[in-house]
Amino acid sequence: MSIATATVPAQAGAVAPAPPGITKRRRRFQDNLTGHAFLIGAVLCFGLFMWFPMIRGIVMSFQRTRRGVTTWVGWDNYVRIIEDPSFWVAWKNTFYFTGLALVLGFVAPFFVAILLNEFRHAKGYLRILVYLPVMLPPASALYLFKYYAYDPGEAGLFNAILTFLHLPTSEWMQSPTMTMPAMVIASTWMNMGGAVLIYLAALQNIPGDLYEAAELDGAGLWKRIWHVTIPQTRLILALLAMMQIVATMQLFIEPLILANGAGTQDSATSVAYLIYQHGFFQNDLNGAAALGVIMLLVLAAFSAVYLRLSTKQD
Numbered sequence: 001m002s003i004a005t006a007t008v009p010a011q012a013g014a015v016a017p018a019p020p021g022i023t024k025r026r027r028r029f030q031d032n033l034t035g036h037a038f039l040i041g042a043v044l045c046f047g048l049f050m051w052f053p054m055i056r057g058i059v060m061s062f063q064r065t066r067r068g069v070t071t072w073v074g075w076d077n078y079v080r081i082i083e084d085p086s087f088w089v090a091w092k093n094t095f096y097f098t099g100l101a102l103v104l105g106f107v108a109p110f111f112v113a114i115l116l117n118e119f120r121h122a123k124g125y126l127r128i129l130v131y132l133p134v135m136l137p138p139a140s141a142l143y144l145f146k147y148y149a150y151d152p153g154e155a156g157l158f159n160a161i162l163t164f165l166h167l168p169t170s171e172w173m174q175s176p177t178m179t180m181p182a183m184v185i186a187s188t189w190m191n192m193g194g195a196v197l198i199y200l201a202a203l204q205n206i207p208g209d210l211y212e213a214a215e216l217d218g219a220g221l222w223k224r225i226w227h228v229t230i231p232q233t234r235l236i237l238a239l240l241a242m243m244q245i246v247a248t249m250q251l252f253i254e255p256l257i258l259a260n261g262a263g264t265q266d267s268a269t270s271v272a273y274l275i276y277q278h279g280f281f282q283n284d285l286n287g288a289a290a291l292g293v294i295m296l297l298v299l300a301a302f303s304a305v306y307l308r309l310s311t312k313q314d
Contacts, residue, residue, distance in 0.1 A: 054296075061290035077290035081278075087291070089266050090274040094249055097180050097270065101248040105188035106241060112192065113199030114229065127200070131193035138190060142257040145186040146173065150258070173259050176267040183254040183268065191247075195240055202236045203229065235310075242306040246299055252276065271295050 064073045081087055116126050133141060149157040150172040159169040172182045206229065214224045230237070252272035255261060259268035261277075271291065279288035 057289045057292050060286055061293045064286050073286075077286050078294070081287050081290050081294070086266070086269060086274055090269045090271045093180065093266075093268065094251055094270045094272075097184060097251050098245060098248040100180060100184040101187065102241070102244060104184055105192065105248070106195075106244050108188060109192040109195035110199055110237070113196045113203060114225065116196070117200060117203045127197065130196050133190050134193035136190070138253055139257060141190045142186060142254060145182075145189075146258050149186075150182055173268075174264055176263070176265045179259055179263045179267040183251075183258055186258060187248075187254055198236060198240065199233065202233045206232045238306070238310060242303065245302055249295070249299060249302075 061077055062072060062074060063070050064077070065071075112130065116123065116130065119126060151157075151159065152169075152171040152174055154160065154163065154169075156172070158172065162169050170178050172178050210228045210232070211224055214228050219227065250272050251270040255263060255268035255270055255273050256276075261273060262269045272295070275288045275291050275295070278284040278291060
């Protein structure tokens with residue numbers, strides 16, 4: 001009797017294990033709670049630093065603020081911005097820069113990546129050498145071009161090379177016709193390292209059997225690039241082309257530093273620099289907001305076309 005009486009309270013006080021279903025649900029809830037905590041933090045950061053300024057800029061583009069008094073003016077800011085002659089000059093320069101950047105800044109990294117992929121030795125050193133300009137602060141790199149490479153006199157690096165080759169020299173940033181090509185060269189040198197590394201990673205994923213089959217069929221270097229390399233890296237090429245268009249159309253720091261803003265005869269005025277002028281020099285925040293919304297719509301249209309084409313190809 002004493003043994004039975006002693007064991008009963010011990011069994012009554014013991015905690016029964018939770019059913020397996022409750023344990024799984026609790027673990028799933030804890031995992032979801034952690035994931036949602038990280039997601040909420042990211043959403044708050046995007047909302048505070050991206051979505052709120054964007055919505056605020058759209059609202060400001062339909063308003064006018066004078067002496068602290070804000071009034072709703074509808075489309076007046078857009079009409080005033082579009083009727084400004086600088087608006088069309090800025091868009092012309094921006095599209096010109098984007099086109100040149102696609103010809104040089106998009107093609108050059110791809111062929112540099114193909115060249116580096118053919119090397120058998122010192123690959124790491126060459127990759128560091130190509131990526132080094134990306135690690136430099138953009139302002140420092142542009143000032144290097146402005147005062148060392150693009151000096152219009154004989155002290156400039158590019159003019160010294162042209163003189164050595166017995167070719168006519170250039171005034172570079174002081175010349176209205178050479179301003180945009182000079183900015184494209186500087187921008188390509190600064191930013192091509194990242195694209196080269198992405199292309200190298202894509203090239204190394206191409207099966208070597210495809211190149212061997214092409215060589216057996218008698219395909220030369222250019223035919224192997226055209227029929228093997230480009231089709232196998234088509235998705236990467238399309239994605240980087242879209243990123244290149246979006247990035248180059250936001251041209252700002254190159255004209256600001258290399259051409260002191262507008263350049264000779266407004267040859268360097270870009271849409272982003274025109275927004276900067278309206279907002280900080282003319283104290284026209286509403287006009288700057290309207291111009292920013294127009295740029296947003298243009299970039300959104302390019303992105304929509306890209307998504308449409310990529311969906312059809314898939």
